[in-house]
Amino acid sequence: MNRVITITVALALTLSAAISFGAGLEDRVREHTLKNGMKLLMVERHTSPTVAAWIRFKVGSVDERSDERGLAHLLEHMLFKGTQKLGTKDFKAEKPLLDKIEATAQKLMAERAKREKADPKVVAELEKELEGLEKQAEKYVVKEEFADIYARNGGSGYNAFTSKDGTTYIINLPSNKLELWAAIESDRMQHAVLREFYTEMKVVKEERRRSYDAEPEGKLWETFIADAFNAHPYGQPTIGWMSDIDFLTRTKAERFLHEYYAPNNAIMAIVGDIDPARTIALVEKFFGGIKPGKPVPPVAVEEPVQQGEKRTEVIGDAEPELMIGFHKPTLPSPDDYVFDVIDMILTNGRTSRLYRKLVQEKQLATSVSAFSAPGSRYPNLFIIGATPRAPHTVTEVEAAINEELERLKTEPMTAAELQQILNQLEFEESRQMATNGGLARNLTEYEAVAGTWRYLIEHRQKVAKVTPADVERVARQYFTKENRNVAVITKKNQ
Template sequence: MKLIIRITLPLLLLSMMAVQASAAGLSERVIEHTLKNGMKILMVERHTSPTVSAWIRFKVGSVDERSDERGVAHLLEHMLFKGTKTLGTKDYASEKPLLDKIEEVAQNLVQEKAKQERGDKEKIKSLQSELSRLESEAGKFVIKEEFADLYSRNGGYNYNAFTSKDGTTYLIGLPSNKLELWAAIESDRMQNAVLREFYTERDVVMEERRRSYDAEPAGRLWETFLATAFMAHPVGQPIIGWMSDLENLTRTKAEHFLKSYYAPNNAIIAIVGDINPQKTVAMVERYFGNIPPGKSVPPVAVREPQQHGEKRVEIIGDAEPELMIGFHKPTLPDPDDYVFDVIDMLLADGRTSRLYKKLVIEKQIATEVGSFSAPGSRYPNLFVISATPRAPHSVKEVEDAIYAELERFKSEPVQEKDLQKILNRLEYEEFRQMGSNGGLARNLTEYEAVTGNWRYLIEHRQKVAAVTPMDVVNVARKYFTRENRTVGFITKKLKEESK
């Protein structure tokens, strides 16, 4: 939460009163319903405008992938825009045999390439040519972007999706009288998704990987930093997958992952806006109720071993210096996680935060500072501090200055007035987030999926309010240690090194 607030006291008090009333009312206004197949619906009735936001959150993300299917959750996010047996195709009966033949050729190609130096180069060339020919032939049946066109023609907006370590979400805003269209499209997608143009889209994702990670020092730093911090737990692996992971992904693997987990029992739907809850439940039951459940997503059993020494990662590239420092920490519902929320806001939340005042304003050794918890929330993660040194100051200068501020937490208890300011900012942020249908739908699905109870929205501020100055001291002493940290930084490539 990086929010700079400049409002007058009367307005702040009015805002606080509004958010308190809103939060209190939310517990009564959220209507829950669970279908027999396990799908959970969270509804909030709002008649401020004739619109509705509908979010579907699948409780499966990149952390749930096996080592031989890394990148599949993100690739499926792309693929589920491609259509179904009735949408996105001119003639599925004629298209399907071609899709089957494409997969047969692609499987042979992947297997031959996996032999690496022992692979038959002529066979690989022949299979690539055949795959290209078949994809071109199958492409004649494809209707591009039919989902998006249908929604757009019916007033849809903010049609999107995203994949994280923790889950995969599909979202849309619509006129409220078009909600049944959403139910028809999304239930069809849940039952009848066709992963057409799979290998073409895999190439698109591979290019995305080259552009955003392989060719970008900042991208390389982030994924190498995480992979270094986590030796064993899959939360440290990139959501997009490593290049060799993508090269070995097949439609068969993706379909298995899809059919196993993208099912009603792993789905949470939030519908917020101009609705009649009783009629909405009946509609969702009608469209989604007969879809069979899939497998429950198993918990990740592996635990990250305790770190016993500092890890350092250097990325040399044609970019300005950057610094990241990460400390292993627990996630909710551990009480220490709420203390880190307090530390985060004290340390780097806005222009009055400790790091901003010390590094950016006073010492002028950095241009930007930030802090956040990453890379996911379902499993223990990192508290990350990031900073951009201001030339000619070095990464080491900035790093040492950050450690000095962290040491203050260990010896100087936070003042009660500073804790109160944090609560005020939290209340304002809650008010802002709940102000839009989409914002509330996102929070409902996110917290229901991660914590198992959307009421975290209400309880979070109460938990933070219980944090004491000594809690901050104890957490700082426990986690802000040399042996618990991973440090990553970019070193700018010198001109003579690039020749």
Template structure:
């Protein structure tokens, strides 16, 4: 997304606004048996305002990866807020009261008028056919004029410029149903720049250009979702899989959701939930943990904690039969088959990880060998969890039929492989291959500073402890052939199955 003026310039913006905290003693991870090499390296510290800091000291290069994960995602939105977490991801690159603006004192009255106009426009449009068309046109023109005038005070991409001029790379963010993450890699001697910028953003973010950026997100929705048949099928597939739980709602929001978002709603959502209490910070690389704790305390320690979103208590009712979703479109055919399964950390979730690897990870997996190589029914196949992990989710099998084969042929081949899992024990050799593949993938992801920072923040947020990573291999290694047959027989049933597919309009006409 965006990036970065000089370190001294950035730091002077915060002089006198934060009180220094005395250096704190690093806390090594609490011991468990057996201890993994990772547990010997992770240093953790919790600030009084609730922020969790995880650090790993690596001196292979004079760089650090700094990730901030907020335990706030689209699953935490209320019905009138859908799409707000994703839109906030865009908005938080717009700057603060000191960054991204030429004169905030002159800009703020314009921002207030923009919000008044934007809310009035939404209210008039909400009347639908009873709305005043002339007033809607007037408010639309007025909003555009105000946004253009306010834009004369905005400094585009100042975060990006600050970081990039100081060696920062990979500045980005992403929002999912489970959380929101901001990340960057930068020289280790610029870590204070990161602390200055990110603590300022946490306290003083200004959601300038809100309605302009909302229009950008609406265009993203049109281009990447509404106009793309596979994305439309995916959204319908998830919405039909979750009739009650918010996992069925798209992270970007439906178009009518986005159209009714206001800056006021976004500011309240941000103030409530994007504070230290929901933040997990991972800093991996060329650091001194004790000095890093002192730095983080100095910049983030005085920030007041906000509140956490209420946990989602809605439980998805058990399916009473197979659900089938057909989308007619001028598109290549595709097939999705899904089954409801437990959330991350549940005992059966480890078994599903093994099953997913057996079925669809790599060219030696069962579905790839059978469908793509041997029978050439499909051009590609993938197996993955979706749409989140904090709550019970889906195991999804996605395959693209290879002409002249049909989605029905591919579906029957997939179901045959699932029946094989139910009836034939997986060999020890195949289980060993799966474990080796999982170990290789985990080692690859943690080999870089960014990969390790991502894993630390993600598993701390999803499971309550990054130590999930340490126990993971042992839990997967304990999965037996009997476990796989039990789980396959329990979950891979017709009444627990979702099927979605695209039928080409040309086939329908025939």
């Protein structure tokens, strides 16, 4: 058997097993809720002696106040810095220095907040004092101790990510090291120390400069989203604007941390070589005594109905790019499932309408995609992105996209298109569930955003009920000029 056939057969067997597994997911997921509100989801799979352990906090950048923008993302960085036990050589000696650092930083922030009335001499003196204190504190810091412990014990993929909707910490490790994980993560949840806070702020500011301020594609995305949302915090960047980052403080971060990064706002998924009863006992032992925090309050503000087309231009040294977005509802609205169908009709695969028209037939674009963003907890945008193929322009590509959107209003989805969509969804679901990490991600994601992990089971069933009339109705309702947001990159003149 040659190598290509071997790989193909192996992949088919993997996906077949995953499909079979997915069909029985309802019976395989074990749920347990601790008295402090933490939700534990477990799936027992003995394909290898490993586990994927994910903890998702139901708090993201959408939950920040106006003076906290960028805080959730910065906290993601800070929670790798250690606790009172880890990441320090002597916390008792370190603590007074950390207090002095924060007192000095607060004075510096207060002086800078005066802006043009700030005393440059005072600012310079406080900056020098802060830098000196930070250098003194460095002698107590043990760098990357979390990561080193996990690596020495066979852990891999140790990481975290922050979105508009939540913050997630992930690790894959040998199943016999699950107690080590529970000890580390429960310690972090209770006793995190935000050491090197103002040093890390500089790292985040550099990340912002590199990924957004100096990167036209990043600036296009950030500006497009900000312009699309007038009132709702979905419009604010997860990393924060530069002036937001400048005025974040450890005091603000600690308040945000202690209120929201707590068991009642956490969902834990453990997937792999486990015994559910023993896992429950282990989680209860390490996490059961942690006090709950405040429930994350829902965002009260609603985005006003858009009354006219918005157009955004970013000038930069980059090739032309186009984004078109339309405001839409999110789940559990039935229309959200219709948009999933529209997404796949338009851009999923080489036979999709936009790919066939723009990339293959007219050769106007090198790529085209569709997706919903920037979050899923609140009404969001259906976005189509495309890269023009030279010498064609964004104007030509935009016209061709609009033409295909108009077709959706009058040309019914075929039975073949719907079947193809259902087949693709089944394949994608199976692929995502084929790994412990993929399943843990989906369990935590949908439990947090949809309110139940069972969205994994229900989604394809609800998509199957979408009719051609639904697609036409939704296209007519949402794909209108007054609901349209358009953003382009224009190449800077030489």
